[in-house]
Amino acid sequence: MAARGSGEAVVVSGGAGELVLMWAGFPLLGAGLGAALTAASGWVADLPWFPFQGWFALLHRWPAERSYPVGAGVLALAGLVLALLGTRERLTVTVGRASVRLHRDGHGRDVARAGVTGVFHDGKALVLLDADGGELAREPSDLSAERLRAAFTGQGWPWVEQDPYGTAYRRWVEGLPGLPPGADALLRARQRAIDAGRAGEAGELRDELARLGVVVRDERKRQYWRLVPGPPDRDGVRR
Template sequence: MDAQGHGTATVVGGGVGELVVMWGGFPLLGAGLGAALTAAAGWLADLPWVPFQGWFALLAGLPEAQAYAGGTGVPALAGLLVAYVGTRERLTVTVGRTGVRLHRDGHGHDVDRAGVSAVFLDGKALVLLDADGAELAREKSDLARDRLRAAFTGHGWPWVEQDPHRQAYRRWVAGLPGLPPGGDALLRARQRALDAGRGGEARELRAELARLGVVVRDEGRRQYWRPAEVPLHPEPDAGER
């Protein structure tokens, strides 16, 4: 069934192979790295510039069997934690003719086909726009462009190769005019969140900006913005006719 419960859908996700890599590869990588560091623990504990010197000193003072159990077990557990977080953060896109479901971390976001005028990838972010240019969804993922394009075009969605409003974005600089009331303060707060690596807070502030009619895109830690309501096919200026 598709995202709205009608017909056959196309599901685009990471697949079983990605799960095997995360749940098998990350713990093994952690254990291997831990074993190498354990073998060098005595030497590392004597280097003043090496972090976690207390941990290496502890390993160096333990019997070999206990040292390797702790030295490999802790990094392996860290690898499992990374796999758990990565699994929860995976995006699954279910495309049907009447709607799409974007599912991540136990939460689904449904978007009706009738309200969508453009679908594209902005870097690694899947973006859906309405007819006025406002964002209906923006979800980051590592899903392949070709698979997403095939899924959406196969069900008749308006896939485009790049953001049709890319030229409308302006680099945000604190204090410059043009933003609606409250927009500059939200972008200042969002910049602090980006600089501190607080991705959840940055997403929440993006939603707050959308309520003000501001669309935001990031390039690294730089923010660019445009008004939400931009016609998809604007009329040319008088001088261009």
């Protein structure tokens, strides 16, 4: 996990070691697993509950000089795909005195220091709060909380050790009162997206809920919500 200075800014990222682990480790692990499954392909092909039985039956029929390179190669390729996805999902945080840049998958966003009243690490997410208690950013990552704390405090940002609104969250249960109009339907749609693994859609629905003054936190595919203390506008929507 790397943290380095860049002029006046401090960059926190997974570092080169994380890339080496993904691009070398994942394919090697996949190749080893593929070879082991190829060796056991006859046994695996007889397991009624195991997926891809036809594939393992085919590997079992092939001679070893053909089956082992193919079996190991397929899972090594799967390891490369995982490495690519992992690289795209890496978060890089560049903290300066006046703003922070959050960069992931070729896209970045800047958050001005003037609008931030609290920064903290919530589980595996970096969170930035605004003056009304809303979330300016919630970015999942595996970055070290200690390195993030050092980067933000070193640049004069208001780091807090825990969510100041942590006790305000309630678990979402469909139909329970307390939510603004439209929020229950959005949470229902978001729960479907979470269950289906559609992270992009879940993120878009989080943004829609934020416009209604609802902050959402996820724990093991369960949604927890709280209302933003700041007042909404005349239409009941936070701008």
